[in-house]
Amino acid sequence: MTEEIIIAGFGGQGVLSMGKILAYSGIMENQEVSWMPSYGPEMRGGTANVTVILSDERISSPYLKLFDTAIILNQQSMDKFENSVKPGGLLIYDPNGISHHPTRKDIQVFQIEGTKLAAEMENKKIFNMVILGGFLKKKPIVKLENVIAGLKKSLSERYHHLIPLNEKAIQVGMESIHPY
Amino acid sequence: MSELKLMKGNEALAEAAIRAGADAYFGYPITPQSEVIEYLMTEQPEKRTGMVVLQAESEIAAINMVYGAASTGKKVMTSSSSPGISLKLEGISYLAGAELPAVIVNVVRGGPGLGTIQPSQADYFQSVKGGGHGDYKLYVLAPASVQEMSDFVEDAFNIAFKYRAPVLILSDGLIGQMMEKVNLKDQLPRLTNDEIIEKYDSWAVTGRKNRRRNIITSLDLQSEKMEARVHRLMKKYEQMEKEDLRYEKILCDDAEYLIVAYGSSARISQKAVELARKKGIKAGLLRPITLFPYPKQPLFELADQVKGILSVELNAGQMVEDVKLSVEHKVPVEHFGRTGGIIHTPEEVLEALEQKIIKNGNLRYHTTRESSIL
Amino acid sequence: MEILDIIQPENQVFCKTKLMTDTALSYCPGCGHGTAHNLTMEVIDEMGILEDTIGVAPVGCSVLAYDFMNIDMTQAAHGRAPAVATAIARTWPEKYVFTYQGDGDLAAIGTAETIHACNRGENIVIIFVNNGIYGMTGGQMAPTTLEGMISSTSPYGREIKSMGSPLKITELVANLPGVYYVTRQSVHTHKHARKAKKAIQKAFENTRLKQGLSFIEIVSNCNSGWKMTPNESNIWMEENMFKYFPLGDIKVDGKLKQ
Numbered sequence: 141m142t143e144e145i146i147i148a149g150f151g152g153q154g155v156l157s158m159g160k161i162l163a164y165s166g167i168m169e170n171q172e173v174s175w176m177p178s179y180g181p182e183m184r185g186g187t188a189n190v191t192v193i194l195s196d197e198r199i200s201s202p203y204l205k206l207f208d209t210a211i212i213l214n215q216q217s218m219d220k221f222e223n224s225v226k227p228g229g230l231l232i233y234d235p236n237g238i239s240h241h242p243t244r245k246d247i248q249v250f251q252i253e254g255t256k257l258a259a260e261m262e263n264k265k266i267f268n269m270v271i272l273g274g275f276l277k278k279k280p281i282v283k284l285e286n287v288i289a290g291l292k293k294s295l296s297e298r299y300h301h302l303i304p305l306n307e308k309a310i311q312v313g314m315e316s317i318h319p320y
Numbered sequence: 321m322s323e324l325k326l327m328k329g330n331e332a333l334a335e336a337a338i339r340a341g342a343d344a345y346f347g348y349p350i351t352p353q354s355e356v357i358e359y360l361m362t363e364q365p366e367k368r369t370g371m372v373v374l375q376a377e378s379e380i381a382a383i384n385m386v387y388g389a390a391s392t393g394k395k396v397m398t399s400s401s402s403p404g405i406s407l408k409l410e411g412i413s414y415l416a417g418a419e420l421p422a423v424i425v426n427v428v429r430g431g432p433g434l435g436t437i438q439p440s441q442a443d444y445f446q447s448v449k450g451g452g453h454g455d456y457k458l459y460v461l462a463p464a465s466v467q468e469m470s471d472f473v474e475d476a477f478n479i480a481f482k483y484r485a486p487v488l489i490l491s492d493g494l495i496g497q498m499m500e501k502v503n504l505k506d507q508l509p510r511l512t513n514d515e516i517i518e519k520y521d522s523w524a525v526t527g528r529k530n531r532r533r534n535i536i537t538s539l540d541l542q543s544e545k546m547e548a549r550v551h552r553l554m555k556k557y558e559q560m561e562k563e564d565l566r567y568e569k570i571l572c573d574d575a576e577y578l579i580v581a582y583g584s585s586a587r588i589s590q591k592a593v594e595l596a597r598k599k600g601i602k603a604g605l606l607r608p609i610t611l612f613p614y615p616k617q618p619l620f621e622l623a624d625q626v627k628g629i630l631s632v633e634l635n636a637g638q639m640v641e642d643v644k645l646s647v648e649h650k651v652p653v654e655h656f657g658r659t660g661g662i663i664h665t666p667e668e669v670l671e672a673l674e675q676k677i678i679k680n681g682n683l684r685y686h687t688t689r690e691s692s693i694l
Numbered sequence: 695m696e697i698l699d700i701i702q703p704e705n706q707v708f709c710k711t712k713l714m715t716d717t718a719l720s721y722c723p724g725c726g727h728g729t730a731h732n733l734t735m736e737v738i739d740e741m742g743i744l745e746d747t748i749g750v751a752p753v754g755c756s757v758l759a760y761d762f763m764n765i766d767m768t769q770a771a772h773g774r775a776p777a778v779a780t781a782i783a784r785t786w787p788e789k790y791v792f793t794y795q796g797d798g799d800l801a802a803i804g805t806a807e808t809i810h811a812c813n814r815g816e817n818i819v820i821i822f823v824n825n826g827i828y829g830m831t832g833g834q835m836a837p838t839t840l841e842g843m844i845s846s847t848s849p850y851g852r853e854i855k856s857m858g859s860p861l862k863i864t865e866l867v868a869n870l871p872g873v874y875y876v877t878r879q880s881v882h883t884h885k886h887a888r889k890a891k892k893a894i895q896k897a898f899e900n901t902r903l904k905q906g907l908s909f910i911e912i913v914s915n916c917n918s919g920w921k922m923t924p925n926e927s928n929i930w931m932e933e934n935m936f937k938y939f940p941l942g943d944i945k946v947d948g949k950l951k952q
Binding site for chain 3: 343344346372374376377378380381382384385386387388389391392394396410411414418513525526527528529533534535536537538539
């Protein structure tokens with residue numbers, strides 16, 4: 141199994157940390173992982189993206205043109221990455237702020253109202269966990285218990301009390317993802 | 321205890337320096353390698369092993385601090401990115417001339433000038449063709465993964481002390497910034513001052529005690545003495561070529577077409593080779609792990625087997641010169657690479673292999689030379 | 695009594711400085727460097743710290759200081775001696791580390807390294823020999839060349855408007871909190887040399903007590919570069935150099951002198 145994922149959105153949406161949690165979860169399952177971020181000034185308030193690969197085998201290129209899954213969280217990223225999904229692949233997006241919805245017919249497109257759901261849960265920071273939940277529902281490439289273990293690894297201990305809330309957000313995401 | 325972690329390349333390198341028993345790190349922040357000094361400052365290795373970490377006032381000061389500590393037999397490292405390495409080159413030349421062991425890390429970004437902060441391999445010439453002034457070479461290790469960012473630190477120190485010569489770890493923004501699983505090595509103890517004196521008393525300046533004075537200098541005003549020094553350096557480089565060449569062959573056994581690439585480009589090219597094989601193209605990859613010494617002989621031999629070679633580098637065509645020198649015109653050699661911080665995708669590499677090598681497979685030599693940059 | 699009977703250790707009243715090598719000094723006759731070398735080596739010998747002393751040589755006239763000082767020494771790139779000394783002092787905190795630098799090395803090309811080593815209060819001694827000219831390369835203008843002074847790169851005299859004023863780097867570093875002891879001395883007479891030696895001794899004592907950075911400027915002559923006889927150069931130095939670079943302590947025990 142090899143899953144090649146791009147997560148793209150605004151800096152501050154938790155794009156990089158979502159990728160990190162996914163990578164940690166992969167390690168918990170003894171998979172090979174790579175996490176390749178965009179970096180630099182574009183991250184400050186601009187767009188941010190991260191390529192995450194989980195695989196049973198040694199990972200060759202950490203940098204890719206085509207992805208099994210694109211998780212898209214703003215319009216710029218939609219413009220940039222809709223065409224980067226492999227035929228038959230998966231595109232997940234949050235419709236919040238999206239004016240040009242995806243048009244491809246050769247891929248599966250799913251929506252998840254992450255921004256709205258996070259606002260309803262009264263914690264904007266769990267937005268990325270809602271999205272992650274949605275992704276895991278469609279692609280259960282790691283077990284939920286290992287995601288939680290990954291969260292523990294990637295969060296410093298003073299935030300560990302927030303883990304139940306994050307777990308809840310993942311559940312909410314799993315329940316809310318729907319086809320576009 | 322060895323330990324499995326998810327780390328950025330830069331962080332893995334910093335942690336590896338502590339675990340390799342380094343005595344000191346001197347550096348100056350620059351994107352995309354600032355995580356090295358940030359990690360060390362956070363980790364406080366002086367409390368863990370007694371290792372000294374200092375943020376210098378400039379790259380120039382940092383490399384001269386390296387020179388100072390190295391002249392006393394200490395295990396010392398610095399790191400920077402391209403514009404900062406340009407500043408360090410004077411000091412690197414002095415380290416080579418004065419025959420001092422040290423590890424220098426370049427997490428390359430695009431140039432020339434201030435360039436870009438995005439990944440690049442445009443410092444190949446600077447790394448393997450001198451860079452600084454005078455007749456010298458650096459032993460150059462090119463990591464292609466976070467694991468190698470970690471492993472090569474200890475290897476680099478071993479080579480540096482084996483030859484009393486500066487060693488360069490040539491990485492780039494992609495390897496430095498990405499996170500992968502890394503198996504950290506066990507902590508090596510730092511040498512005590514008494515052990516350093518015992519081991520390196522024949523040359524290190526540690527205070528004159530029961531011996532003639534030791535002098536560290538790169539100056540020889542007598543030409544004959546200076547020439548002897550240069551000859552001594554050349555002997556070391558010959559020995560490096562004989563004993564410490566490193567490279568990796570991937571799917572080369574039956575290859576008809578060969579890609580040569582190092583570091584991040586090697587990773588991307590490996591995927592291109594996989595894509596090529598899926599299409600029925602017998603492609604292989606030769607990955608130089610040391611850029612000096614260069615795998616000349618393996619390339620020379622592979623040239624009898626393959627129909628053409630593509631040198632894939634994140635630059636406008638630098639290593640391709642060494643590939644050509646190695647194969648001595650036996651097969652066509654072309655370059656492919658993106659510049660300016662743009663990273664080529666595996667698909668682009670495969671396309672370049674098909675267009676530049678396979679399509680032209682019957683042509684032994686090209687009369688016209690097209691621009692090799694996409 | 696035969697002459698050979700007189701040449702006995704017990705009759706000896708003067709001898710070559712023990713920690714100087716037998717290599718003939720390459721400095722011009724009349725130059726102050728030799729005396730400054732001698733004084734430094736005498737202090738190291740008398741304090742009994744040879745085994746724990748590491749010197750850093752500069753680029754300039756004293757680039758070959760290691761040929762004359764019979765101690766462990768590292769020769770630094772031009773201007774970088776304070777950075778080199780920083781690393782040695784940081785990795786060998788129990789050692790006595792000093793740099794020996796000229797005005798071009800310390801106050802022009804190495805200004806950044808000088809200021810920042812001083813600002814960090816590195817536990818080292820900096821011996822700064824200021825003769826107002828680039829001697830080694832043949833008498834070019836230095837940052838400390840006086841106004842109107844002729845050199846090969848200021849052949850009509852240093853003009854402040856286009857070339858700037860002579861740099862008082864010693865006063866400058868004295869204002870940095872990390873610097874513990876700053877003094878300006880000369881070595882052109884016995885009296886002055888004795889005072890300079892005391893200053894050097896105090897500086898190495900400061901290292902022993904881990905007090906931070908000690909900075910000793912030695913205003914010296916360059917009869918070759920100034921194109922004078924040694925005697926004339928010393929008189930010219932007293933009349934001109936000392937006026938702009940007055941001798942005496944500037945900062946003692948961490949306190950600026952009024």
